[in-house]
Amino acid sequence: MFNESDAEKFFTLISRSREYLKEWMAWLDNIKSVEDVSKNIQGRLEAFVENGGHPKSFAIIYKGDIAGTIGFNEIHKKDRIGLVGYWLGEEFQGNGIMAKALNTLIDYGFKELKLNRVEIHVAVENKKSRALPERFGFVEEGRFRQAEWLNDHYVDHIIYALLAEEWRTK
Template identity: 45%
Template sequence: MFKYQVNEDLYLRMYTIDDAAPLYHLINESRDHLKEWLAWVDFNTDVEASKEWIKGTLNGVFETGGYPKTLAIIYQEELVGTVGFNEVNRTHRYASIGYWLSEKKQKKGIITDACRAIVTYGFQDIGLNRIEIRAASGNKKSRAIPERLGFQEEGILRQVELINDEFYDHIVYSMLAKDWLKKNG
């Protein structure tokens, strides 16, 4: 199974079907926190929905030619969130990443470290040239991640996402492989 060690306390790994119940409970305990910015939360209504989502992530490995698109964030041996490639364009070698973290595990640097790891993985192991992060303009916590990692703000996609019957703009951030290598060796 794919595992990407980030630091002593943190690693990323592929989801397994056995993660369905812990994933559902994690989402459920952070439901109000997550649904403010993530439209899919209302569709994850039980363990079976989590299981079906995990099956989809596992199928994504075959679609990409063998690398995982979606990874569980494991902090101190506990599932605490997800980071992954929402979209991968193999022809033009770019991807968009997304992430979320349990409300209880915020402010520990976990999501920043997880995103740094998946960006490095995308450039070094997959051979991507460009990675972008899109975040709702009002989601200051999510926007802080690409800013902290040195991504360049490119612009605004107007009213691109519908969450809780309201349209939100996205701020688009990007990083190129050559710039990442300069910053991170």
């Protein structure tokens, strides 16, 4: 889990990867200072309490450094659905880090949070992010047209889903 002392390191990672991430992450324009990151972390900590003591998001640590983040951007408790979000700093790409993080998060979602369904929504052209759910056996269920305003244009999203019963059989 993130803690408030991570704000400066997390901001540094965001700053170093800003141009790389900007292609797919519209929220970067809202992060201009360590204080912005600190507020984000505080929100994550509050979500921990609201979620009954179960964290929703995590720092990805690689060789002692914060490499990125992964978690459930939304959890629909009634329907037991978790919507996954993730990103990795540019310098940490290509090491299998996100695959390990996603495997752990999916397992956590189904076993600890008792989710029935895990979803990942990805921009159609974001091939790196689309490769992960495809690798993990998520089913491509459809396309949300113009699902997100990204910098100066709309992008469509592909919707992937994995059910608890499908995860258990792997």
